Amino acid sequence: xxxxxxxxxxxxxxxxxxxxxVGILRMPDTYLRMAVTTKAATLGIGLILIAAAVYFWxxxxxxxxxxxxxxxxxxxxVGAHLI
Numbered sequence: 001x002x003x004x005x006x007x008x009x010x011x012x013x014x015x016x017x018x019x020x021x022v023g024i025l026r027m028p029d030t031y032l033r034m035a036v037t038t039k040a041a042t043l044g045i046g047l048i049l050i051a052a053a054v055y056f057w058x059x060x061x062x063x064x065x066x067x068x069x070x071x072x073x074x075x076x077x078v079g080a081h082l083i
Contacts, residue, residue, distance in 0.1 A: 006055045013047030016040045038080040042072055 023036030046069050053065040 002054060002057075006051045009047050009051035009054065013044045013049075013051065016044030016047065020044060034080045034083060038076050042076045045069075045072060 017040070020037045020040035023040060024033050027033045027036055049065045049069055053062045056062070
């Protein structure tokens with residue numbers, strides 16, 4: 001059951017990162033490109049990191065993963081908004 005959950009989460013994360021890459025090509029304006037990339041890539045990276053936490057299922061790995069997710073959620077949108 002765990003490999004199926006990890007596969008689904010990693011696939012969804014990869015899909016969102018692919019959509020961020022497509023958003024870079026499709027959006028006409030630089031600010032729209034940054035907004036699309038920030039939102040989709042943040043969600044994609046979060047899903048891939050959650051898949052890693054589920055796969056390893058270790059306390060130290062899980063706490064590091066959630067610390068990275070919180071750090072990315074706090075910095076990526078704020079950085080894109082400031083630019």
